[in-house]
Amino acid sequence: MGASKLDLHAEDIKTMATIAKVFAHPARIAILQYISKQESCICNDIVDEIGLSQPTISQHLQVINKAGLLKGNYKGKSICYCLNVERFQEFQAQFNHFFKTTTAKCC
Amino acid sequence: MGASKLDLHAEDIKTMATIAKVFAHPARIAILQYISKQESCICNDIVDEIGLSQPTISQHLQVINKAGLLKGNYKGKSICYCLNVERFQEFQAQFNHFFKTTTAKCC
DNA sequence: TTGTTATATTGCAATATTACGATTATACTG
DNA sequence: CAGTATAATCGTAATATTGCAATATAACAA
Numbered sequence: 001m002g003a004s005k006l007d008l009h010a011e012d013i014k015t016m017a018t019i020a021k022v023f024a025h026p027a028r029i030a031i032l033q034y035i036s037k038q039e040s041c042i043c044n045d046i047v048d049e050i051g052l053s054q055p056t057i058s059q060h061l062q063v064i065n066k067a068g069l070l071k072g073n074y075k076g077k078s079i080c081y082c083l084n085v086e087r088f089q090e091f092q093a094q095f096n097h098f099f100k101t102t103t104a105k106c107c
Numbered sequence: 108m109g110a111s112k113l114d115l116h117a118e119d120i121k122t123m124a125t126i127a128k129v130f131a132h133p134a135r136i137a138i139l140q141y142i143s144k145q146e147s148c149i150c151n152d153i154v155d156e157i158g159l160s161q162p163t164i165s166q167h168l169q170v171i172n173k174a175g176l177l178k179g180n181y182k183g184k185s186i187c188y189c190l191n192v193e194r195f196q197e198f199q200a201q202f203n204h205f206f207k208t209t210t211a212k213c214c
Numbered sequence: 215t216t217g218t219t220a221t222a223t224t225g226c227a228a229t230a231t232t233a234c235g236a237t238t239a240t241a242c243t244g
Numbered sequence: 245c246a247g248t249a250t251a252a253t254c255g256t257a258a259t260a261t262t263g264c265a266a267t268a269t270a271a272c273a274a
Binding site: 008009010013014016017020021022023024025026027028029030032033035036037038039040041050051052080082083084085088089091092095098099101102103104105106 | 115116117120121123124127128129130131132133134135136137139140142143144145146148157158159187189190192195196198199202205206208209210211212213
């Protein structure tokens with residue numbers, strides 16, 4: 001099928017998976033790293049940097065944005081995309097909690 | 108297409124995405140948490156716990172296993188799956204590094 | 215307003231993922 | 245060895261993701 005039986009899983013478990021999905025594509029990791037490095041980061045720069053087409057980058061940006069990790073302000077004709085640091089730290093906290101609470105008992 | 112242009116991205120970026128993919132499905136998160144909680148954790152228990160079919164669970168276990176996160180020993184007829192803690196901690200370290208090195212400069 | 219540049223959206227093709235029934239392999243038991 | 249229980253594999257269907265060309269929209273400049 002391809003559709004995950006979402007109702008099966010607890011809310012926090014679904015949240016973790018949703019967060020992880022954002023990071024589950026190299027282009028999105030690359031975009032996040034690039035955005036965080038640059039002082040000013042307009043979409044066209046990202047396109048040049050990553051090597052994917054403008055629509056594809058835009059699509060990945062949308063995924064990142066939907067996760068709440070993006071802030072954008074117009075800088076002239078371009079948009080300066082920036083990392084939503086607060087949200088990013090929330091994600092990190094979720095991961096840390098997941099790692100902390102997942103420790104093997106057996107073997 | 109669906110195929111990611113892998114050659115575009117740096118090795119460490121691909122690694123991050125690959126790791127994240129393991130966590131990018133609620134069933135796998137649930138499996139990992141369940142495995143870590145139980146003293147002894149046979150596959151059939153996981154099937155009962157998660158509510159997906161045996162082949163589906165087996166498929167997810169394979170994904171987790173390919174990532175190196177699984178240890179399994181036969182316990183009678185069943186297999187006791189356990190978390191490879193060392194590998195799991197490696198993953199955590201990778202995430203920590205990613206989060207640490209990705210900090211916004213602009214906005 | 216018209217033209218220009220930058221980004222978003224749409225539509226579509228290719229591939230990947232998820233899920234399960236049917237079957238096969240594996241390890242034990244009698 | 246034959247029988248049983250458990251897990252893996254195969255085949256296949258449904259859905260999701262990825263990627264891009266074409267097009268639309270948005271913001272500015274003249």
